[in-house]
Amino acid sequence: MTQHTIGRAGGPAFSRRTLVAGAGLAGTAVASPWLVGCTGGGEPAAPATDGGADTGTVTWWDQFRPLTQLFEEQLFTPFEESHPGVTVERREMDGPAMGQALQLGRRSNQLPDVHSLAGLDGSPASLQAAGWFQPLDDFVDVDASPVADLLLDGVHRFDGELYTVPVFSSRWHDAIPWLNTELVEQAGLDPEDGPASWDEFRAALRTLDQSSGDDVHPLVVAAKAPPYLVALLDRLAMSAGGVGPVDPRTGEYAYTTDPYLEAMELLLSLQQDGLVHPSSASMDTRDARARWAAGEAAVYLWGPWFIGGLTVQDTAAIERGVGVWQLPTSDGTPPHLYSGPPGGTFWVSSQAVHARLGAQIMMSMVEPEFQRMLAGAMDQPPVLTEVVAEADVHPAYRRNVELMAESVHMAPVPQVRNPDVSRVLAEMRQIDPGIGQIVQAALTDSSSDWRSALQTYQDAITAERDRAIEAVTADGATVSVDDWRFEGWQPGQDHQQ
Known part of the structure; x- marks a missing residue:
């Protein structure tokens, strides 16, 4: 029987877009220094090299409240039925609570087997570099999956190993x-x-x-x-x-x-x-x-x-x-x-007890039938977007997916062209106040000099990227600001990664 611990009510966490950006769009996400430097009391627990036992309780944390019924009835329960002795225990929280729980879980060696990244600062590259995840290659066959052609270095693969797969499309926007x-x-x-x-x-x-x-x-x-x-x-x-x-x-x-x-x-x-x-x-x-x-x-x-x-x-x-x-x-x-291209949604933690089982559940999410049901939940569009046309959805949702298909284009991703860009993103430190705080101050204080604040932030983030490039280059990386330049790119068109 699938178990659920429900956190605060509501839809997906507002950090979702930030994480997609970290996985792809222009490589701009930066890691919180507290996240990278203070990620636990000592080293994370070593994962089981064989993927763990084939029975037991798989723990799963995410923020997708609208998908609760779908996950229980169409994902976890069928998996339990086809794997006697296996149960799935899901915990659903909103974004900020999720981030806090993940940080606490990591410090106490109690991370779940599988989790999303809601509420965590930093790009997936920086989290991978900090040792949050373990690779999937030994547990699942991705070459035969419907998303095999969508897997990219620097987004799903790091140092030649696969860590995640795209479940949702990135051809969407949040305005x-x-x-x-x-x-x-x-x-x-x-x-x-x-x-x-x-x-x-x-x-x-x-x-x-x-x-x-x-x-x-x-x-x-x-x-x-x-x-x-x-x-x-x-x-x-x-x-x-x-x-x-x-x-x-x-x-x-x-x-x-x-x-x-x-x-x-x-x-x-x-x-x-x-x-x-x-x-x-x-x-x-x-x-x-x-x-x-x-x-x-x-x-x-x-x-x-x-x-x-x-x-x-x-x-x-x-x-x-x-x-x-x-x-x-x-x-x-x-x-x-x-x-950017669709990034990973779920990741097997470095402390996973049932890594193989967790990876198998993740892979079942990209099968066409589950993708069709995922579309019916009217959350972020599924990575196999063609299934929306035949899914049972509200007309406004279907119309919105059509509008986004017309207006959203795939941007170039520096870390796909040069994997060492991921090392720069992992090295970069958060700049405070950030863009969100600058906008917030402008909306709440009519005397805010937001133009100067934007200039100060841009100067700081540029200098921080330069510092990070210098640091990783000294450590053997081959990367420069030129890796962020795509001179042949044409606005209004999809960039072929």
């Missing part, structure tokens, strides 16, 4: 305008054909403001959550012509370029015009979704998993009406957004 269609229609707006430009978006929000009561607001922003604000700024900058935190054409950080400055100005103008829910500063992503579901806001910019979370806790909101718009752009042209 999707999710709509309360009842409020949108009451305002005389079209829930199917949304504003194309930022000016039209502002006008639509003003119309929503004028048509609603004092307790209903046009837009809600999860401003208490710095990772959410990082993702939101990245995506809004892309909708102004930006290409990501690091420009693949130059290899330079882009936080002081016009797209980022314009994105900040847009966010601040919406707040200054009174179009943002006044309690946004105290809301994390789940709070914001709950306020939206209660009818307090008409629009919430968030990821594709938004509607999957509603099916778990706020079905009344779905019955009232959920729609989706394409993300508007600064000039009204079709958006071009960028993500």
Whole structure:
């Protein structure tokens, strides 16, 4: 019988996008110095070289509350039935609690067999370098799997060994305008054909403001959550012509370029015009979704998993009406957004007692039938995105996946071209205050000099990358800033890794 320990209610943790970025997009994620330098009391427990016993309890930790029923009924229970003597004990938590539990578990040699990375700072490369995981090669045959052609060095493989497989697609973004269609229609707006430009978006929000009561607001922003604000700024900058935190054409950080400055100005103008829910500063992503579901806001910019979370806790909101718009752009042209290739979602821990069994469960997640059921949960789209067309999903979810297929392109990944880039990412230290804190300060303090703060951060992160390159080069790596440059890359197209 599968066991579950349920943490705080809600959808996926807001760190999800950050982790995808760490696995792929421009190689910009950096590791927390506390994470790399203080990852436990002594060395992690040595994994069983034979993968552990073939019976017993497999422990599994993740943050995917909307997938609870699917995991229990279609993943763990069938595995238990086909493996007599095996049970799966799953613990579900929100992102911050998950990160704390993983840190404590590592220090006390009590990590689960399999876990996601929710709540952990740093890129997968930095975590692998710190000894968090163990490879899968001895436990599963990946060459025959449906995702064999998607496995990349520096993303799924490190030092020639496989550590994870992609379960979800990365052709998505986390600034999707999710709509309360009842409020949108009451305002005389079209829930199917949304504003194309930022000016039209502002006008639509003003119309929503004028048509609603004092307790209903046009837009809600999860401003208490710095990772959410990082993702939101990245995506809004892309909708102004930006290409990501690091420009693949130059290899330079882009936080002081016009797209980022314009994105900040847009966010601040919406707040200054009174179009943002006044309690946004105290809301994390789940709070914001709950306020939206209660009818307090008409629009919430968030990821594709938004509607999957509603099916778990706020079905009344779905019955009232959920729609989706394409993300508007600064000039009204079709958006071009960028993500890295799909990274790993689950990892076998270095302290796993049942590593082989955990790896086998992970591999069963990429089979077409489970991928079809995964699509039906309406979380992050499955890595085999073609199954969404035949899955039982809400029309707004299907429409959103179609829009993302048109607008999201695969960005170049430096560590795929040169695996030594992963060593740089592992060496890099976190810069404080980070982008999320800078955006947060600007939204809560009108006197904030956010332009200078962005420049200071860009200078610091550039210097930190230079320092990390020098450090790993002295230790035998062959890497330079040139590895972040892709001179032949064309914006608006998929980069062939």
